[in-house]
Amino acid sequence: MSFWKKKSEKWVESPLHNNWYQSSSYFLSSFALITSVDEEGVTSIGPYQLSFPFGVIERREWIVISRRGSNTSKNLLRNKKCALNFVEYDKKHIPNIVDLGYPGQAPEEKMKDCTFELEDTPTKSFVNDPERPKVIKEAFQVFECELNDNPDDFHYAGTEFTEYLLL
Template structure:
């Protein structure tokens, strides 16, 4: 007999039919008069993370929201990630509640704003955010730019709809947002470059959304913990050597370099080796040893030289 009970799936299932952990993101956009408007969102996740010539986030929101209308119009936004603070969360809830114009919401906004680092006309960013993604809507995907003709339809949009980018339902929108810049406070930037420890993580709240038609819920931040990767999962050294030295006739690996790859899951080994070969060719290297592997593994090495 199952230990679970079936639960009916209804609209907004992630908060009405489930407990789904989400981020708390304040999205700044450009209002029609060029001023900065802020809305609070949780359905905002990584979309393109590798293998493309750019990286992207996915935002899901109401197509009648100030944020959606502004994105359809100007295509630019900033994703502001805030730390755990009861006062900030209260303000995020206020900014996220529908029904007010951008001007009405921003008239009493408690957050201090500052200029971002992208060129051109852009919304301001939150000074108190621990990180900010400055983004541009990829409106050419699925010809979503055509949805600009439907700006101002705030009572629901009739078909046709897009599948994954632009106006996707009567009341919904999806935006694929190219990340133009990632801005980060120095403390957290330094931790990413030089190595993280428990005390170097931002105090990130986990959002559980709007429930029982009464309240928004979130959990307070606690100290993060780490769990080492499983032992005994290494690839045999001879297998790494065999694959490495047959990948490219011009680039070879020493045994010591191969030993540094035994913990790479076998399914990713060829991809990891190809990345090493690509780096070697870009840098005129024909023999990859420990020193070269250290440079390859240190994705932030260019920052450490500064």
């Protein structure tokens, strides 16, 4: 199947399935590689396509829609710290990025064959904080964030499958 070839169908039904937006869209979407720290102090990476600027006028905020119970979600709810890492598109990293998003893996297992190099945060005030995740050395931009779980700022319960995390 070629995405560049003109399609004769005027309408194509797309059945509902997990991560439908990745396989049913004809346009690319950016993604963030979110680093967070588990209970053992291990930094792991989770790829998130559903992450967007949220507060854009008076507050700097980012919303992340996460699979409920993911490593990233659990780590954020526990220590409230993460880093959004943005990397250049490089086809050789795509299989690894897909593997990093596989649910249910322990961080050590997930990071075993990781093609990205992690380094300590360059932010002086965060260097001695063991709950601050490492950042991806290859990233061209990194936002170091904290979870804003104040219900006066934002609250959406999500579903039994998703969590909405305001950073």
